Amino acid sequence: MALEALKQAIEREGRAIGTEIVKVDGFLNHRIDVALAAEMGKAIHDAFADEQVDAVLTIEASGIAPAMMAAQAFGNVPLIYAKKGEPRNIGNDLYMAEVYSFTRKKIYPIEISRAYLHEGMRVVIVDDFLASGAAMEGLLSICRQARCEVVGIGICVEKGFQNGGRQLREQGYRVVSLAIVDAIRDGKIVLRED
């Protein structure tokens, strides 16, 4: 299910920092390659084309660009993004979860308005990265609270050397990652071959 154009972009522009950080801010999460994002959205759609999908979910901020394109590919279903931080300006009637950020080394809340999720809604969750899976667990908790059905999880870049993807698959989720980084070795990003 890997997306060749994404793997090429990672090989061309991705940078490894230390043994754990994969920086792809040149095309995925600071400056966005819009055509590549559209390809990613289409690939995520194609992976779950057999499913009826009512909405795409993600978390602000870096999930929004690929999730937008996935929502477009699913025929302009709504995109709902969880807000981070203390709730403000989106009302009080919220589903909430807590997420531990390894980058910031602290816990932050995420929330989605109850008005936009309802029982039986079939959703695909999209995010730019999957590493430990902490943010994804937060979104899944919100989906359980709302009794939504998570029909798929579409990830742009999975860090295969961390546990998030394995744990989600063991829980039975359909996880599709468009590129999987198996390791950072000698300062180089090692991508999984198909």
Next chain:
Amino acid sequence: MALEALKQAIEREGRAIGTEIVKVDGFLNHRIDVALAAEMGKAIHDAFADEQVDAVLTIEASGIAPAMMAAQAFGNVPLIYAKKGEPRNIGNDLYMAEVYSFTRKKIYPIEISRAYLHEGMRVVIVDDFLASGAAMEGLLSICRQARCEVVGIGICVEKGFQNGGRQLREQGYRVVSLAIVDAIRDGKIVLRED
């Protein structure tokens, strides 16, 4: 330059809170109406179709969805979004500005990597809201630091009863707002007629 579909969405789903807050989280900045976002992106493109545009800029998080669609309409130019908060994981070589948030009542930094902006680059700035213009001034400061040329500013919803839009136009910027809220009167959102 108003976009009829956006005005209709505001009339149908927008909510006024107090005398200053316009909530459009049902279609613009929490749950996204993707088809409407594409129309907004196209309308922003059309407003500046006479300009050569090298990139679209915005600020995370709520600017990303409409800015993505504008970047697509401009022929898949890169979308660059400023990050909020203390810099992390995007390197040290940054343009920075400080923005006062009226919602959160505090100053926060925004930053864009120096690698992605360069002298003479022609950019359109897109955001979901324009009110006091504080966030926009931060982005404009970064553009001045980078010696980029701001050929246009595209806004989804301008609060015409606050000063941001007027000040930007007085400074000579081409500001295009797809809907302008002139007032909140008796709990109702009053939109400017074309």
